[in-house]
Every structure is written in C-alpha cells, then in structure tokens.
Amino acid sequence: MMKIRRKTVLIVATLAAVLVLAAILAVGMIGKAPEKAFLKIMSDRVDLQVKNVRYTEVGDSGMKWEILADTARYQKKENLAIFDKVTVRLVMKDGGTFVMTGDRGRFDTASRDMEIEGNVGIVSENGDRFTTDRLRYRNAGKRIETDRPVVMENRSVRVSGVGMIFSLEGKKVTLLSQVRASSGGK
Template identity: 20%
Template sequence: MWERWIRRGLLALSVVLAAFLGYLLVTRSNPGSSSRSVVPVDTESADARIQDFTFTQTKGDLVQWKVQAEQARLFEKESRAILNNVQITMYGAQGKELTLSGDEGTLDTQTKNFQLSNRTTPIVVETQSGYTIQTNHLVWTDARHEIQTPDHVTINGHGLQVTGRGLLGKMDTEEFQVLDDVRVDVVPAS
C-alpha cells in the first residue's frame, strides 16, 4: 500500500519537474537566431538623447575609430550609449581600414568596447584589402583591437568564399579567423 503511494508521489514529482524544465527551456533558451538585440529593456531612463551622435577614439594624434549614429541614448551611471542606425569606421596606420554599419549598437564609453547587430540583414564589414565579411552580430574589444562573433560568418574576396561559425579578427595584424564549421569555396572573382 505504502509503496503504491510512494511510487505515485515520485511519479507526480517527476512530472512536475519535467514540466518545470520544459518551461525553463522554452523561456530561457536562445533560439539560435543571429539577430540579437543589444538594446536594453528599459530605454526610457536615459540620461540624455542625442541626434547625429559621433564618438571618436584617438591615440595621440591618430584617430583609431569613429562611431556615428542617427540617435544615441546615454546612460552615464553605466558608462553606456545605446545607438540606432550605426556606422563605424576603423583606421589603421595607413588610414581607413574598414567600415561597418548596423541597425543598433551598444558603446561602453569607459572601456571603449562596442557591440553591433542587425535585425534582418547581415552586418557588412568591408576591409581595405578587398574582403567583405558578413555576420549579424559583432563585438569590438578595444584593449585587444579585436572583432569577434559566435554567429554565422561569410567572407568574400579575391576569388574565395569562406563560411563558418564564429570569427576572431585581430585588427593590428589584419588577420581574420573563422572558428568552426569552416567551408572554403573558390568562386569567380568579381
């Protein structure tokens, strides 16, 4: 008799735990979409809003990169700016190195790191050496001068098309590495 009650109790507990785990998976899982939003939930508490925003990072007399946005919402306590319709130009020793643009971005005004994402179409990164990189989400780490993403990436240029998942780009050496599921195709040069 007691065994039957214990079995039923354990079965009921198992069903409740399974339902709870299912709920967590549905509500907390990342759907794998590459179009991440970098805008916070509470955007109404911005300390300032700026139209035609420009932020320039320099080292000595040289401009390293420049961020321009149609609109910025500044959060001073978090040292953060939320950007809409963003264009970023990165410069190297020889001048302009690459440009990229996105629907939205986040700039950490203290560390100078930024994130950039697009909702529907890929971010297009055009390098001075003639390569085009496409992905939906990019992160710039200023201290290491690196761009990276865990998302799907396509690189086109000089008769090659490289696709895969994940990218690490070292801007100082102009080296880009696709991290996983790499496929290289020879395509007609355009």
C-alpha cells in the same frame, strides 16, 4: 423703412461672411494631423538622446574611431552609449580602414568595447567583406569577434563558418568552426 432694410441687409451679410469664414476654418482643421510633440519621453536611465550623431575619437594607440548613427542614447551611470543604424569607421595607425555597419550598437565608454547587432557588415580598405548578425569589438586586444555564423568574401574566395576572431593589428582572421570555402567570391 429704407434704413431698417439697409441695416438688416448689412447685418445678414456680415453674419453670412462670418459663417463662411468659420466654415472655411473648420474644414481646414479637419484631416490635419496634430503637430508632433517636440519632446519625446525618455527612459529614466537615459541621460542624453541625440539624432544624426557623428562622434570622432583618436585613441592612445593612434587608432581613430568615427561613429555615425541615426540616434544615440547615453547612459552615464552605465558608461554606455546605445546607437540605432550605426556605422563605425576605424582607421588604424598604419592607415588601414575598416567600416562596420549594423542596425544597433552599444559602446562602453570606459572600456571602449563595442557590440553591433542586426545586419552586421565589415568592409576593409581592400574590399574584403564580412557579414554576420552580431559582433563585438574588444579594444584591449584590438580584435573583432563573433560566435555567430559569418561569411567572408572578396574577389577570389568565399569562406563561411561559425565564430570568428579578427585581429586588427595583425590583420589575421580565424574562423572557429564549420568552415567552408569556395573560389569565385563576389
């Protein structure tokens, strides 16, 4: 009789321990988000996708590109790299620098032309600042251009207009229309 009670108590205690352990595991699993998938489905057109990108190139003219982006997608057939949250640092052969930033960028790997869109800014080494919502860099002419409203400001002046051509080699800015200027700058 005593042996049967001991066996019963032992079985009940073991079952209770198993049930408590199962309950703890079940409660621990509730509320946990599923693990993120390691692979993200990409478009068939994308050959490569990379996060936290840093790309540097020195061109034939001696100009150095440095492109930083949160993500980049490369489409080989289109010779196109697409960037999110992009920063482009151009170092001219004379040492002058221009930093361009924007929400999105498209870089033609064949022509070396680039477009940047969304909250676009350009800052020169001497502090001149340009803002617009879209710009294009034309590698053949070493110029930055836009057909959108643009504001240029520095310590002494603020100039706004619609459309701009900025020659990087000549360091010459041309605003194309609706030009307004005021002194005082930033």
